[in-house]
Amino acid sequence: MTNIAISGAAGRMGQRLVALGHEDPDLSVVAGIDAPASPSLGKDLGVLVHTGAIGIPLTDHLPESCAPDAIIDFSVPAAMRNIIEVARTRRIPLVIGTTGLVPEDQTLIDNAAKEIPVLYASNFSLVVNVLNLLSAKAAQLLGPDYDIEIVEAHHRFKKDAPSGTALTLAQHICDATDRDFEQDVVLQRHGDDCQRQPNEITVQAIRIGDHPGEHTAYFATLGERLELKHVSTSRDSYVLGALRAAKWLRDKPAGRYDMRSVLGLDD
Template structure:
């Protein structure tokens, strides 16, 4: 049984992770960290890392990216493995994460869903085959409260395609007018916001007389919570380093 410290425990995703941990036989939530104080939690919730006294085995961070540096500093100081499940990270934060991974195990993915990461592996095989003859568009849909657009997952999918192409393509965020003559050298990325959509991503390969669509739909946020727990347990066996869903999926 691994003791978990959950950063962002009272946020929208944090509450889902709480429920997933309670239902999981191999982890238990012993402490949380959140800017929002509440008396509803069944575990201590801190707003100062220095006040945490519980024995922690692994940290899961589903907070805002403004917290990520503080999380990394705490984990390095305490020599704790950490799962970073926060999106919208700046290049500076990514650099800090890489530095931290030289001292502790760090797991990072812009999307903790096993399905999305299986989709990425499929894209690695499909994209080079279709590169010369198909235009690529990515459409993502999320709930109206999502703070970043396009989503981190949409960018992750675009990056995953670009890294296997002979000629990487330019990202175009939305299209307007009729300036599409360079579409074959671009990846169009489009964001839709509305209602309570947990998350939907479609990768469209459009050829002259045929279309291929690869689509992932999140029916609930539980898939992200379960993926983060799998990542936390995966880190138990790892030395210092930076890990992603690719390593987890290929573990066996």
């Protein structure tokens, strides 16, 4: 049995983590954390996610008496910075799925990973992680004559753009083809002179309705194109991946990990 605490438990992803974590016979949800201003503070987590009372209230911090085997953080960057310090101080493995992180946050993760196991992923879906590998391989095989575009779509409430998943996909392609991410990845296209540049990868974002997520990598030259696409029909695919990551991480030594390791995709 793996005891888990959920940071960001009142959010969309957090509620599904609580619900599916409670249903998993190998997991026990022992704490749920959210912002001090959350109107749901004090509510039973099970009541909050409509699965029935489980005797665990939503709090604004990890109780001192609670010692989870892992924390899963799907909150906001400011809250993530706090929970990473809590995890480091109390030596608790940490799974991070919070989006919108800045380079300084990645440094925080690197520093924490010197003391505890930390697993960060921009996307916990098995299919997305396979998409990263396939897209990198396609870019290698097709070569520089093929234009590369990445288009992602999410719901109207998503704050960051482009998605972390789209940027990670672009990074995988850059790594596989010796491109420079900072120089070759373009995050928008507009104006009177937008002709493609050599090695350019453009990432574009769409925000519509309640779309749970879609990412497409296009590889095209004159006369043909290849499209590699992941379509999410439910956030549960991400939630199940994060829960799987927490189980995997609990006994690992200090270090920084990702979903490639969890899914055995390193080779």
